[in-house]
Amino acid sequence: MLKRLLVILAVVASGAFAASIGDVSSIKTLKVERGLTEVAKGCIECHAKETPGHVNDWKDSRHGHVGVSCIDCHSVKKDNPMAGQNCPGVKGTDTYVSMLVSPKTCGRCHPNEVHEFQQSGHARAALQIRAKASMESLMHHYEGRGNPDLQDSPEATGCMQCHGSIIEVGKDGRPTAETWPNYGIGNVYPDGGVGNCKSCHSAHKFSIAEARKPAACASCHLGPDHPDIEIYNNSMHGHIFNAEGSTWNYDSAPDAWEPGDYRAPTCATCHMSGIGDLTTTHNISRRLKWNIWAPISKTREGGYETAVKDFENGKITKGNALAGHPDGSEAARSEMEQVCKSCHVTLHTKSFFKMADKHVELYNTYAVDAKKMIDELGKKGLMKKDKWADEAFKVWYHIWHHQGRRMRQGALMGGPDYAHWHGVFELQQNIRELEAIYNRRMKTGKIEE
Amino acid sequence: MSCNTEKKVKKSIWFIICMLVIGGTLGLLTSFGIAVVVEKTSDxxxxxxxxxxxxxxxxxxxxxxxxxxxxxxxxxxxxxxxxxxxxxxxxxxxxxxxxxxxxxxxxxxxxxxxxxxxxxxxxxxxxxxxxxxxxxxxxxxxxxxxxxxxxxxxxxxxxxxxxxxxxxxxxxxxxxxxxxxx
CATH class of the missing domain: 1.10.3820.10 (Di-heme elbow motif domain)
Structure with a gap:
């Protein structure tokens, strides 16, 4: 009898447990009293019913622990360009809210993180698109076919989801569909804030552990032109992470996340963390010696990123492609070598970078030769007006933008398949292809049909 | 010391005292005036x-x-x-x-x-x-x-x-x- 009762109890209990997880809407009422104002409590209680996903994330977050709630980040002053009272809970009160939360708000408690971020290349992600006529014409004219009704979709569904947008709001203070929603890292908010913390620390949990995992970077750093997650998976670091990363500790305090918590680095370990003697940084450009996305690779001697400063002075610019360590590329490399030091002997590190640097320099020889041919053809009027219809231009574009980046990034992050087969092997094919087109056009003085 | 010299010294002491008193008073009045102006131009x-x-x-x-x-x-x-x-x-x-x-x-x-x-x-x-x-x-x-x-x-x-x-x-x-x- 007792046995049967226990079995029934166990079945009921496991059923109840199963029903309570996986169904976020099961929490219909949530009463939180601790350290919150009446308005703050109102938001939580109502949104636990209306958008339980938001409140579930929040109650699991550090913000929830210290009493930072919806209203602390979403309330804005009435004269803020993003202010609205579209939520029935605040309509007619003194409280104005915005669904947009700008880094200016995050910076109130995390000023250094926002400051460092704005010194990094991430900060120019959206602004630079606006400053580059070639990008504008690619998105709207070529991809969007200049269609007055449809030309904004390539940017909205593609580019801005990683790069971010200059968010525009309607009369009611709500963002337009052409500029939001997106998870782009360089968002420009109507209050002048630049950046997007949520790209890596997704709302409304804003987890440090999440941002330390490769997944946080992988949603944008992938694909034919910068397959960084693929390169990572190809590397020994990724190999170890994929084998046992699920058992590691990602939750140590900032600057205290060290080997032992993990057995191999993730993206954040090398590019941001306070490993060993280093201190944490949100400037992901700081430890980079090279620019390995531009047509020709140069060392990063440009100091800090300038796009945000320019924007604050009323100018939208391409920013600083050579942004890096304030003391130059050698200081950047030396910081990166310090990262390696926790797990590798100096000879290992030095030899690795010696050959990786050579691969970048080898790439440059391809790029210089290819660019010379393209420039010469252009001068002789042997390039088509519509460059995206020109075979020579297309080959050149793939040389630097696709395989050339794979070659350089594969080399510097230990992804052999990308350094070689998807990289330099493709390049030696491309340069031959381009030479053939070049020779043909120079000989005949005509562009082939 | 002659009587004349004594008178002269006394005179100059009085002169200094007078100057200090007048100067002090003027200084105080000026400071007061400035303080008032500073105060009145603050709101x-x-x-x-x-x-x-x-x-x-x-x-x-x-x-x-x-x-x-x-x-x-x-x-x-x-x-x-x-x-x-x-x-x-x-x-x-x-x-x-x-x-x-x-x-x-x-x-x-x-x-x-x-x-x-x-x-x-x-x-x-x-x-x-x-x-x-x-x-x-x-x-x-x-x-x-x-x-x-x-x-x-x-x-x-x-x-x-x-x-x-x-x-x-x-x-x-x-x-x-x-x-x-x-």
């Missing part, structure tokens, strides 16, 4: 003598700092808009900004001023030393409030260059944007 009544300042004064009157609080306490314009890190600095900035505003108000192109744009640079004309002149114990009182403690930690530890108004960007003037638009 919204004086500042709105320049008509361009009216929207700022209206927004200020609607704000906690402008007297819209249960006790009716008011903070004068200069408490925030002049530095409070020394009398010399204070007086120098007062003279400099006063002359500047006088010149622009009377001889400048007032319509070309973009006030909304100027708000973005508020940190250049709102002084932390002013804020901290009144909020003396801010560090201590925010210790027990986790939210305020975290928000102010980097500031008090001097690990950020941000100034008060960079976070509290509407302080002092309630819904200033609405008044500027009018």
């Amino acid at each position: 919204d009544k004086f500042c709105t003598m320049c008509h361009t300042m009216q929207p700022m004064a209206d927004a200020y009157s609607a704000d906690v700092h402008g007297g819209n609080n249960p006790m009716g306490i008011k903070v004068n314009c200069v408490e925030c808009h002049l530095p409070h890190d020394g009398l010399a600095n204070y007086l120098f900035a007062k003279a400099q900004t006063g002359l500047h505003d006088f010149r622009v108000e009377n001889f400048g192109d007032l319509d070309s001023i973009n006030w909304e744009e100027k708000r973005k640079h508020a940190k250049h004309f709102v002084y932390d030393s002013g804020c901290m002149h009144c909020h003396v114990k801010l560090r201590d009182v925010t210790m027990s409030n986790p939210k305020a403690f975290i928000a102010h930690k980097e500031y008090f530890e001097k690990r950020t260059n941000k100034t008060c108004v960079e976070c509290h960007n509407n302080v002092g003037h309630h819904n200033l944007g609405d008044y500027i638009k009018k």
Whole structure:
């Protein structure tokens, strides 16, 4: 009898447990009293019913622990360009809210993180698109076919989801569909804030552990032109992470996340963390010696990123492609070598970078030769007006933008398949292809049909 | 010593005493006058003598700092808009900004001023030393409030260059944007 009762109890209990997880809407009422104002409590209680996903994330977050709630980040002053009272809970009160939360708000408690971020290349992600006529014409004219009704979709569904947008709001203070929603890292908010913390620390949990995992970077750093997650998976670091990363500790305090918590680095370990003697940084450009996305690779001697400063002075610019360590590329490399030091002997590190640097320099020889041919053809009027219809231009574009980046990034992050087969092997094919087109056009003085 | 010389010495002592008394009195009167002028040119009544300042004064009157609080306490314009890190600095900035505003108000192109744009640079004309002149114990009182403690930690530890108004960007003037638009 007792046995049967226990079995029934166990079945009921496991059923109840199963029903309570996986169904976020099961929490219909949530009463939180601790350290919150009446308005703050109102938001939580109502949104636990209306958008339980938001409140579930929040109650699991550090913000929830210290009493930072919806209203602390979403309330804005009435004269803020993003202010609205579209939520029935605040309509007619003194409280104005915005669904947009700008880094200016995050910076109130995390000023250094926002400051460092704005010194990094991430900060120019959206602004630079606006400053580059070639990008504008690619998105709207070529991809969007200049269609007055449809030309904004390539940017909205593609580019801005990683790069971010200059968010525009309607009369009611709500963002337009052409500029939001997106998870782009360089968002420009109507209050002048630049950046997007949520790209890596997704709302409304804003987890440090999440941002330390490769997944946080992988949603944008992938694909034919910068397959960084693929390169990572190809590397020994990724190999170890994929084998046992699920058992590691990602939750140590900032600057205290060290080997032992993990057995191999993730993206954040090398590019941001306070490993060993280093201190944490949100400037992901700081430890980079090279620019390995531009047509020709140069060392990063440009100091800090300038796009945000320019924007604050009323100018939208391409920013600083050579942004890096304030003391130059050698200081950047030396910081990166310090990262390696926790797990590798100096000879290992030095030899690795010696050959990786050579691969970048080898790439440059391809790029210089290819660019010379393209420039010469252009001068002789042997390039088509519509460059995206020109075979020579297309080959050149793939040389630097696709395989050339794979070659350089594969080399510097230990992804052999990308350094070689998807990289330099493709390049030696491309340069031959381009030479053939070049020779043909120079000989005949005509562009082939 | 002859009688004459003695008289001369006495005379010059009296002369010095008289000069000190007159000088002291004049000095005191002048200081008093300056103090009065400094005091009288510190509030919204004086500042709105320049008509361009009216929207700022209206927004200020609607704000906690402008007297819209249960006790009716008011903070004068200069408490925030002049530095409070020394009398010399204070007086120098007062003279400099006063002359500047006088010149622009009377001889400048007032319509070309973009006030909304100027708000973005508020940190250049709102002084932390002013804020901290009144909020003396801010560090201590925010210790027990986790939210305020975290928000102010980097500031008090001097690990950020941000100034008060960079976070509290509407302080002092309630819904200033609405008044500027009018």
